[in-house]
Amino acid sequence: MSVQEILADDHDPARASGAQAVVLSTRIRLARNLAGQPFPGWAKAPQRLEITERCITALTELPRFRRGHVLRMAQQTDLDRAVLVERHLVSKELASGQAGAAVISRDQTCSVMINEEDHLRVQVLRPGWHLRGTWNLAEQLDDALAGSLPLAFSESLGYLTACPTNVGTGLRASAMVHLPGLCLSGQVDKVTRALGQDGLAVRGWLGEGTEAAGNIFQISNQQTLGLSEDDILKHLGYWIKHLVEQEWNARRKLALDEGDKFVDRLARSFGVLCHARLLSSAEAMNMLSHLRLACDLGCLPEALRDQVDRLLIEGQPAHVQVRHGSALDSDGRDLRRAAVIRAALQAFPEVGPPTA
């Protein structure tokens, strides 16, 4: 099982992303631990290895992970680990350690990180905004897991985790949202502050501790104790609905108020992406964000949005290098990234006035 197999799946033309105009993806993460075993940060190396193998054995017997991928971090190259992080299949923390592993379902919807901060981090990731459906899948997986591994649970504190910020439900529900309208109109700080004040965390593209490149943000609940899973999902659902409305209002207002200037801004980004010979990751992401917005508003055919989303992933540093076949320095990556994007945009029509 290798990262190459995961990347190869992308070549399937039927694999459309399914992301929506504002919400790119919905994610549910559950933190779980084995009863009677030291948490990964306190366990000795042999204990961690034993736990990894025990969890892999249990997980690979579950129907969901049949014919899935088992990736032991110690066996992956640095570049392959970075690819997994860029695809949101594992966290930076798991990728930076040696004792962890990831078990990923064939369709890459479900993944379980083993020996990250907790023994098990169950994750279900689906394109678009499907909070209930994603939760249902995570719940099924959680039940199946509890049937094959003894989970640490207390009647009063719920699922016991290494960090007090996860104890209780162990649930982190999140949406990856694209907010170019709120960013361009200078309202994003105000909106993210409001989310923060109501108990939601706002993070960048690659999660904790990362910048919001490409106007993409991850919004998630913070509280895991004293709220049921249903309460947490409803609260996030309420805010995401509100956020989507605000984002569309901002987009429409920009298009209306700025008229040709607005279209010009998107068309200029398109022009740069079509002709640049060197593109940094941040520049590419910010300009691809404009292209995505152009697709949402009908300045480009909406059907092209999936291709833009794919470029957002393919333009990430590790993806550029893995597709190239070897490690590249910063300039080499910028050169290669520009070439990949130029080639992909050849089939795109010109950016026109908005129709949506």
Place this chain on the structure above:
Amino acid sequence: MSQPLKCSLCAEVATVHLSQVVGGKVTKVHLCEACAGKGGAVDPAVFQLADALHAPGPPAELTCPQCGFTDVDFRKRGRLGCPACWEIFGGALSPLLVKVQHETAHVGRAPPGVAPLGQLRQRLAAARTAMAAAITAEDYEVAARLRDEIAGLEATLNPA
């Protein structure tokens, strides 16, 4: 060459340095990128966590018999040693839980075969409030339905 500063939560090299000034007193916290990100760096919880770390604590008083983890270890790392640590340190962690979670009791689901007691208690409290409101509103049909629900929940929570 001077040694790089270590993260206050784990042993990694610290790359994020936070200073907080409260009432003229400066508190400095050094975090690695992962731990800083975990708190969001801009998240006030990081400072709360920093407060907890720097709170003048007595030497180790509590030790987990299962894994040997102590309260001093928690102050250093911000993480517990094993699930049994929650029983040992649970009481001492209550103020921190209130700070970062605002609550101290689980009301979510439980593994299959284990009754989700917190969830049932929450439902019972809600049903009692709703029944009182229904009686006030003289909606006896709803009140009767809620009375049956309450009886069912009480029977589950307090089996004879």
